[in-house]
Each structure stands twice: as structure tokens, then as C-alpha cells.
Amino acid sequence: MDTEITLLVDGERHPLVVDTRTTLLDALRERLRITSPKKGCDHGQCGACTVLVDGRRVNSCLVLAVTVDDAEVTTSDGLAAEGEHPLHRAFLDNDAFQCGYCTPGQVCSAAGVLAEAKAGWPSTVTDDLTAEDVDLTDDEIRDRMSGNLCRCAAYAHIVPAVAAVAEAEGVRR
């Protein structure tokens, strides 16, 4: 069954007709050919397809396209309309990737982590669950970024990349 929807991606409106079985990831990659989000497993296990939907990080392979009609979808390419986002710069500074395939998902996930920390959300390694301020320590970053697999294993470079931006944005002491 086909359905007409409009996807708002990186600030641009895309009216399109999708099979109701189509995931947000496939709508982006196969229909719109917006290929910044990557497919690494199609089952929500690797995080390569991570995008922001209305500011929150999601595995776009686990979201049906018809459920995000008119929602605001942001990919790594859309984080900064022009120039580079601070996370892009931090990933480059720290060589926080090798093959680059999981990287747009890592970047979107990191953007989600920063937003969650600013909103005061604790993680499984947060000592004081009632604290109002979150301090994105290395362990906090490691835990919060663990939904994004990197087979090149740049993890020890991803942590300082995210930490650099967290510090600049006041969520790391």
C-alpha cells in the first residue's frame, strides 16, 4: 500500500509517495537519495542510521516513514547548513573515525547526547540520578555513545571528540 507523506529533512520539504512498509532510513536513502545516514544492520543494532527526529536521536531503520510525516529530520549533513558543526570539527581534530561509514550516525548520536545532557537526563553510569546538572565525564560519554558501533574501533578517539564539544557547551566540567 502506498501513502503520500512529506518529509522535512535538513530544512527541506520532500513530498513523496512511500510503501507503508518503508522505513525512514530507506525513504531517505532509496527514495530521496539522502545518503548521510547509513545502513549497517537495518535492525537497530549498530546505530549507523542515527538521525535526529525533532531533536531526539533515533535509529531511522526502526522508524516507519509514514510515522514521521511533517516531523523535522536532521542528518549529520544537516547539522550545519554551511561550514562545519563543532562536532564535525571535533571528529576531524581527534581523527575519531577511519572508514567513515558509522560516522554520520556517531555525529548525530553525539548531538543527541549533548542535548540529553543539557536537559539533565542521567545515564546508567550517572551516580546521582536526581542531580540537575549532568557532567559528561569520559565514562558518561562512553556509555551514552555505546549504541553506535564502530568496527574500525575509533572509540578512544570519539570520546575526546565528544568531550571537546561538551566542554565548549558547558556540559562537562
Added chain:
Amino acid sequence: MTTVDRILGAGVERIDGPAKVRGTAPYAYEQDPGEPICHVAVVQSTVNRGRITRLDPTAAEAMPGVLAVLTPANAPRLGEGLTSDLPVLQSLDVHYQGQIVAAVVAESSEIAKAAVGAVAVEYSAHEPDVVLSADRPDLYAPDQLMAGFETDSVIGDVDGALAAAAVTVDATYETPTQHNNPIEMHTSMARWDSDRLTMWDANQGPHTIVNDLMTAFGLERGQVRVISPYVGGAFGSKAFTHPNQILAAMAAKVVGRTVVFELTRQQMFCLVGHRTPTIQRIRLGADAEGRLTAISHEVVEHTSRINEFAEQTATPTRVLYAAPHRRTTHRLARLDVPPPTIMRAPGETPGMFALESAMDELAHELGIDPVELRIRNEPERDPERDVPWSSRNLVACLRTGAERFGWAGRDLRPGVREDGRWLIGTGVAAATYPARRRKAECRITGHGDGRWTVEIDGSDIGTGAWTALTQIAADALGVELAAIELKIGDSDLPFAGGAGGSTGLASWGSAIVLTARDVRRQLDERYGGQLPADGVVVKGEVPGPSPHAEDYSMHAFGAHFVEVRVDRDTGEVRLPRASSVYAAGAIVNARTARSQFLGGFSMGVSMALHEESIADERFGHYVNHDLAEYHVATNADIGEIDIHWVEEHDPWVNELGIKGIGEIGITGAAAAVANAYWHATGLRVRDLPITPDKYFRDAPRRTAAR
């Protein structure tokens, strides 16, 4: 791009980096074929060995949007000479579970996947035989091992020396089947324009894929072009052609449209290879001072019924330590498994787990510090080939690593350090990997305006080759980085072997250096050292291995030091910190090299603690065939990793003095973790991975030991 004073060695930022962090660098399926793309989805065998007795595609063919259903009955015949699992849909015989038995081509991926479920298939089948053991009666000695290594090596009287040794270790180590699992799944997109085939593909070397496509479809060189500028990881599984390239080209030919075949993650566990499981018996004999008198390393591993892949597991044992009496052997069992292939440092990775675990056991038996034990057994020359080293700095790696890690004063006793509920231990292991060079060709074009185009069919699978080759070209031509336009990852470019065996930069870089030398010589001789207004084009090559490879033994070395913490109540293992030090010749890019070492080491930690493909003995399939069940290290699994390398000048390996760094990091890493685990708990886990259940399996021994 900034100019740096010294281009070679500088930590130049990745030139492909900005596109990769945004996600705009086009991987295989992300390229524009110039027309709408059709999708392939495949029906896979549900038996390991047998024959298709009925295959009915009619229901699938009738589904709207289905363009074709390919089966052994209607698939185009492929050329002779394809081996292993490359003759796709050519026969009703089934050789492994997951083999492609039919393929749907459809207008969309959703339709293709749905139609797969509508293809009816029945089989006659044998019981699957998938269990490796060291006492199988059908073990055999292959003619030779991967990469041309001898199957066995015997020097002196090993059994006599073991019988006479003051101290011995005799232990058997096992590593499980592992899967490469690059995050970009294998993907091939094919388009035919009359009799010319273009393929956008995820691989480690386009020329390799071209050769098999020529064989499959009876094409001449020049009729096939494989384009692969960006590849989302590989680790060996993308080195050789797999069924995906053949099937994508076949499907595109049948429907006359551009077709993409993107494997699913589950299909990555049967269609693109794996690392064989190994069973390795190591026997060491030493005198009371810890000098080895005998080393024996006997390996049992598997291959499939349709290919012979003999992993060179004991080869590091032929080079690492001195001992007058030595033996290495490899035996294979042919099982009903998919074809195994290379996975990061084939041979060294499983082999070094066994050897370096055994050395730790020997150190304990002797009461000698394990760093000191290794230093005492440092060979002056290659112990089996009896030739000098082109350079060898294992001892420097051990000493430097020990200092950086804070090894001095380490208590030799296992199982005596606690911090709350955590048991703490530290471990060491050596690393080694051969330094080789392969044939490669190169074309350099100097443009009148001072720009240079450097063309070579190298690959960047995440290694940093885009950047490092640009540095090498700029240095060799004596120009700024910004003046170089590099072209790689396209079979229309001059020939180069794939990114494998850590030979990429050594081979491609040498070809660029030699060609650039010729450029400068020609400019000097003909144009007074100036680039003429209408430019120059110079072709060059490196013919193959180093001319000194027969006279010297060429290897990179390293040493890993790790701290492990084990939860006393749950068996959970954490790795808070490590130091990993390498001697790998000249380093071309300090930034990307660090990532190579880090990535290799971290994959070794993943191997030590997580990775295991579990075959169901009754039904013959890998039960944990996705990333939720086949665990790989995630961010929280890796602590603070100190990566370092020592200066090493090697005039013999190649024009650049580089040894290749993509694989050495993983070698020995799992042993360092296992040795630290033993130091923490007193439990010697000899079968990877070290999962929490093994803590409880072995815990009674721990209690008894205390």
C-alpha cells in the same frame, strides 16, 4: 590545506574527512548510476549439504513490481574457471547453509524482500558436519598455507628437547569462528551498457573484482569497470570477490536495468567469509633461566568443501623467539561451512593468542617476569630462515611499553589484587606482522599550471590511504599537498593490488615514489627542471616484492600492556587502560597511523572478550548472525588506550622504509587481555572469548588455587 614543513610523518588531517563526517562521501550504493535502481533480494538454502529437489518461483514472479526471479533453472550460464562459491545459481547442489538458491529482482527493496518469502524451495540433505575437533580422522595437511607459506616447519629434535627441558608448558588454546562485520555491508550496484559492465562496489581492490567479472561474463579487460573510492570498512572480507558482485552483474544483465544487491547483516555471516576456528596445541621447553630450547605449535582449523583456505596460524611462531628445536604444523578439516576467508591479520591473530598465552604460562612456571622472559628469547637472526632482520625492535617496544604503562615492580602472583569487588591484573604480549610489498603501477600527470594528478588503483578502506598517498606524492614530487590531485579506487586507473596483508601503502607508495623520481629525472633532462607548459605524463611501477626480501627477514613488531578488572561476583571484564607500542618502520601520517594501531588493538580486545560465531551442531547455521548477538566491542568496552611507536629506520623493506600497520595492532592483543585476566583472577582461559560464563565455569579452580 596547510603546508607542513615535513610532509612525510606529519599528522595531516584526512583529506576525505570533511565529507565523511557529514556523510556525503559516496560509498558503493550511494553513487549515481544515472538511472533508477532496481533491487535484488536472495533466497538462501536452509540446509548445509544437499540438493534442491523443488524450486517454484511462480508466486513470486506474479507479484506486482517483481521484474525477474533468477534460479538455477533460468540463470545465465557463467564462464568456466570461477571457484569456491562464485558460480552463483549454476547448479542445484547446496554446499553450505545460506547459499543463494534464487534471487528476486524488483522495483523496490520492499517488494524484493517480500517476494523472497514467496519462493518455494525443497531440498534433500545430509546431516550437517560443522564441528571441528583435533581428533577428527579426516584432518589433512594442505599443500601450502595462505600467502604461500609452508604447511609445516621442522628444525632439530623437538620431542627430545621437550623431554630434556627443565621446565615445560603443554597447553591447547582455541579461538572460535569470527566474522569480519565491516559496518558497511557488502554492496554491489551494476549497470550494463550493451556489452560493457560498470560496478559500484564495496571492496578492497577493484582490479581483483574485475578479474572475476571478466571470467564470469566472458569479458575482455576494458569491458568492466569497478568503482570504489570509499569503502565502509572491510577487515579482509572485501578482499576477494564474493557472490554479491557476480549476482548483481547477472541480475542487471537479465533485467537490463541498474541493479543493487546490498547484503543484509544476517547474510554477512554466510556469503562473504569468516575466520576459521582454531585448535592450537603449544608445547614449550626451557632451561631454568627461561631460555627456550623447544617450541612446538600444532594447529587444527577448518575449511569448506568448496574452497581450501588454510589460515597460516603458526607462522608468527616461526619468527618470534629463538629456540634450537622447533616445529609448526597445520591440519585442516573440510566441513559443511561457508567458505572461510581472510580476516584482519589471518594467521597472526589466532596464532599469537596461543603463543603469547603460552609464553605467559611459561613465565609463571619459571617465576620470571613475562617481559624479561621475552627479552631473554630475542633471536639475533630469523630463527627458521637463518637470515638477518631487516630491522627488529621488539625489545625496544617491550621496554618502552613497560615504562609507559608502569610495569616495573609488578607482583608476579595471580589473583591477589582487589579494589572493592574488582579483581585487578595486568598482562603483556608481543605483536608481529610481516612487512611485504607487491606489484603496483602508477601514472603521474604534471599540468602546466603546477597541479599534479597521481593515479593508482589503491583503496582506502578506512586506512587513511587517501591522505597518506597524497603526502607521499607531494613529498616525492617536491610540491605542496594542495598541488596533488589523487585518484584511487577505480579499475580504470593503473593496476594495483588490493588493500590487504598490510601491503597497501608499502606497494602503492613505492610505485608513486619510483614514478615521481622518473618524473623529476625527465624534467631535469628535458626541461631544465621546469614543468613544461603542456605538461608531462609519466607511467611507472614497482615490480613486486623488495629485492632484499630473500636476504632479510622483514617484520613489524610491537608490545601490548593491559590492565583488566574482573567483577568478583558477575565475572564481568573491564579494560580500563592499555599501552601499545610498535616498531613498524617509518610512519607516513602520525594521525591516521595512530588510528590504525588503535583500531587494530581495540579489535583484539573485542576478540578477547566478545567475538564468537556459534554454529548450531544440529542445524548447521550460525545462530547469532547479527550485531545484537555477535558482540563486537562498543565504546564502553574500551578504556584509555596509549598508542606509541619507536623510531625505526629500515633501508631494506621498500622505498619509504614503511612496514604496513593495518594488522599488527590486533596481533597479540587478545593474549595480553587473557594474560591480564589470569593475573587478576588466577584463571587461565584458553578458549576465547573470555565471557562471564567462563568465570563461573572456571571459578572452582580459582577457589581451589587459593
